[in-house]
Amino acid sequence: MNDISEEQILLGIYMVCEKIMLPSAVFRGHENEKTNVLTLLKRTIEFGESNSALIIGPRGSGKTTLVRHALRELRQAPSFDAQALVVRLDGRVHTDDHLALKQITRQLGLEAAVGDKVFRSFAENLTFLLECLKSGGRDTSKCVLFILEEFDLFCGHHNQTLLYNLFDVAQSAQAPVCVLGLTVRLDVVELLEKRVKSRFSHRQVFVLPPADKRAGLASRLGLLGDLLALPDDDGGVRLFDPVFLHCWNGSARQLAGDPEVRRVCKALCDVDESEAAFRTFLTQVVSKLSPQHPFLQASDFTEVYELISRDPLVNLLTGLSLVEICLVISMYHHTDIYDGEPLNFEMVLHRYMKFVSQNPSAEMAQRPVLLKAFEHLQKLEVVVPLVSGGREVLKEFQLHRFLATPDQVKRAVKMMDARLPTDVQQWALSSNH
Incomplete structure (x- = not known):
């Protein structure tokens, strides 16, 4: 494959993307x-x-x-x-x-x-x-x-x-x-x-989805093979090198029969049986193609599926800074101890400072930085303020409801393991509050 030009690969990617995103042609079913x-x-x-x-x-x-x-x-x-x-x-x-x-x-x-x-x-x-x-x-x-x-x-x-x-x-x-x-x-x-x-x-x-789920899956896999395949020619003009064409279309046929790809396609059908949703998913999969990665693999399907099926709040938590995730862990432990009771910044700060004091390797952030991080979590709606009943309350003492579950916090921490200090990971996953 080293002698296949980059132009051939890019043309193949372009034609497949066009087929996926500009459905024309063949009417299927019904x-x-x-x-x-x-x-x-x-x-x-x-x-x-x-x-x-x-x-x-x-x-x-x-x-x-x-x-x-x-x-x-x-x-x-x-x-x-x-x-x-x-x-x-x-x-x-x-x-x-x-x-x-x-x-x-x-x-x-x-x-x-x-x-x-x-x-x-x-x-x-x-x-x-x-x-x-x-x-x-x-x-x-x-x-x-x-x-x-x-x-x-x-x-x-x-x-x-x-x-x-x-x-x-x-x-x-x-x-x-x-x-x-x-x-x-x-x-x-x-x-x-x-x-x-x-x-x-x-x-x-x-116009209803097929009652037989197996027939629906077979139809979806057939569509997958059709969308990923490249034509032999275009109006009598040969577009692709025969070796490249053979490898590309062989790879597409192999994918349609791969057990992992079948599992992902079945999971997608169980959630949304529409062809439009499947094409949207395929668009994300095909975006992984490049001259350096010219053929799709089953792992590409799995990776995209795991990304789109991931809990959006977990996704949000994995994008937080170290200070913010420490505050989230503090909130999680507080709500776990007090059975979901509301919390305020001072309560969260107290639990954070307790963690820092017990872990000499942990670096203590300054109070203004922590307050700013808490306000950012409020904007992201990780915590939401409760109605104060018309009374003026200092923002440090304004009660909030923490919206993440313990499972969501733990999953986010596990996904961030490479970015988090060991003591923070252990703190998040420990039952010793």
Whole structure:
């Protein structure tokens, strides 16, 4: 491998990062659900049949990806742009019906047609927009595909006017429209007002993780192999040296079968089954690649997993200075002795000074330095002040609650062992307070 250029390695890393961070291409799983959505959209486009449906599934399960791929497949037909328009709304952005209507007008390209017209109601405005899309009879009207992300948030709009009118148009066939709502809420239909619910078709497409965990893990490992593999060529142009390509792709296949990598992938799936979370994890793993480390190893997966699964408070404690960790140990011992009772700076200082007096090798920090360190721990919310009841209290005597557990303190000290003096480590792990 010594004769492989640095440019080849960097290009390989770049292409793998691009595949991971810019998902394009292959739609995985939920083929039946995609077929159902595709059929619904086709009936609206090809036959002018109005429809409505909800796509329901956990966050990151692939609802948006499913719709995106269905639309991509439909756009392959040359007549798509002449027959249909797509309007995308998001409940997190379009927080009221006025904003939503402005966005519908903009995406339909009808700002000029609306001009300075004044409409008596939302329904009249929407009807005018849809009428503008007609070029002759019903059969020659352009259909509109409404995609409503975070559908449940639209249910909070005043009187649910937007939903009522969209579903009313779909039900009464005033114009060919298809309304697809995407949501994480299983009870979303119960959020609809009675008059809105009566106009909804009650079609629901569920995008759920695989019930068989083994199938889910196998799919995840297959995705891992696909994302890490490099192509033989790009449009007939050979990009990589055959030896380098063989070694790289062989390493990717080996990783997908490695027991430690399988263990990490299973642990990730148990916490979050979404592909987006897995890609985020892989991005961190691939960041370890370099010309000096051109192939991933199982230890890279383990190291990143241990880092992201680590307790955030333990992570915070491991970044403290020696003085600050000594104060944390003092707090830990104080709360352990007094069964979780509140503490103040003077109490912590007393316990710290007792430790220093019993350990001649320990260096005593000055009181102002210790007070500053205590205030920094308060800013980090390792300790939080209790309400003083309106009385003025000197900051040294202000009572605080210590938020770290004994286990968190001990784990942090063990992780900092190379940076801490032996007597501090022994003090933290001892039961002799």
